[in-house]
Amino acid sequence: MDDGELFPRTRARVAAGAVHAPHWLGAERQADLLGACREWARPPAGLRTVRTPGGGTMTARQVCLGRHWYPYGYARTAVDGDGAPVKPFPAWLGELGRRAVADALGPEALPPEPYDIALINFYDGDARMGMHRDSDEESDAPVVSVSLGDTCVFRFGNTRTRTRPYTDVELRSGDLFVFGGPARLAYHGVPRVLPGTAPPALGLTGRLNITLRVSGL
Numbered sequence: 286m287d288d289g290e291l292f293p294r295t296r297a298r299v300a301a302g303a304v305h306a307p308h309w310l311g312a313e314r315q316a317d318l319l320g321a322c323r324e325w326a327r328p329p330a331g332l333r334t335v336r337t338p339g340g341g342t343m344t345a346r347q348v349c350l351g352r353h354w355y356p357y358g359y360a361r362t363a364v365d366g367d368g369a370p371v372k373p374f375p376a377w378l379g380e381l382g383r384r385a386v387a388d389a390l391g392p393e394a395l396p397p398e399p400y401d402i403a404l405i406n407f408y409d410g411d412a413r414m415g416m417h418r419d420s421d422e423e424s425d426a427p428v429v430s431v432s433l434g435d436t437c438v439f440r441f442g443n444t445r446t447r448t449r450p451y452t453d454v455e456l457r458s459g460d461l462f463v464f465g466g467p468a469r470l471a472y473h474g475v476p477r478v479l480p481g482t483a484p485p486a487l488g489l490t491g492r493l494n495i496t497l498r499v500s501g502l
Contacts, residue, residue: 299441302427302466304389305343309461315487319433321375322405322493325350329369332407336365339427344412345475345494350374350403352500357421359402359500374401379393382429382497389427396426400497408437408492410480416447416472417441424501427465432456432495434489436482442472458484 310318326332326348335343338356348471351374352359353366362370366487382400395423402422419428439462442451456462464471475494483489 297315297454299454299462300468300471302390302468303441303464303471304462305456306389306461306463307457308459309388310459312459312484312486314377314432315459315484318431318495319487319489319493322348322444322495325372325405326407329367330363330371332365333363333366343373343414345408345414347404347407348372348405348411350378350405351401352363352502354402354404354421359421359502367391374403378403378497381431385408385429385431385461385463385497386465388429389461390465394465396424396429396499398424398426398499399500400426400499402498402500404496404498406494406496408435408478410435410478410491410492412475412478412491414475416442418444418470418472419496420470420497422498422500422502424499425465425469426499426501427463427469429497430456430462431495432460432462433458433493433495434483434487435492436479437475437492437494438477438479440474440476442474444468444470444472446452447472457482458487458489
């Protein structure tokens with residue numbers, strides 16, 4: 286339970302195959318993960334601005350592990366950045382992903398192949414993420430999302446359209462969100478970030494979202 290909060294936040298099934306688990310990572314684990322993200326964000330193949338095919342840019346900046354994501358595919362090098370080889374995906378991060386799936390959806394939802402891709406998005410106070418689907422992977426393994434820093438409004442929709450019906454979920458530092466099965470290709474996005482809401486002890490201004498996927502490539 287957060288300080289000053291009347292009712293504790295509890296685990297919620299947002300849709301079939303989609304689960305929100307508040308407080309999944311404790312303060313020490315969050316700090317360790319933040320430290321790793323800061324190292325991954327350094328050049329080469331570090332944090333970059335993603336450019337869309339239409340010539341625009343995403344307001345959230347990104348760094349990738351394992352394979353480099355660009356609209357709309359994967360590469361071994363930062364093809365839309367400095368061209369350097371993508372940083373390796375650490376085994377411990379894959380184990381974190383498998384533990385998250387087993388905890389949120391049950392061991393029966395664990396994919397046969399290991400997690401091998403991480404997309405790490407950094408949001409400052411003005412950053413957003415439009416409604417989109419994670420559909421560039423060959424695998425249908427559940428997507429694992431862990432939040433650090435500022436709270437955001439996470440909009441989780443349906444598999445047919447970017448519009449309603451959708452559910453807005455408040456994701457705070459340390460929260461876990463997993464979606465797979467019938468929700469694997471649901472549209473989702475971040476309409477806003479709430480600046481200044483990060484735990485002071487974490488030492489992060491803004492929001493980091495660590496998304497783990499199985500490439501199937």
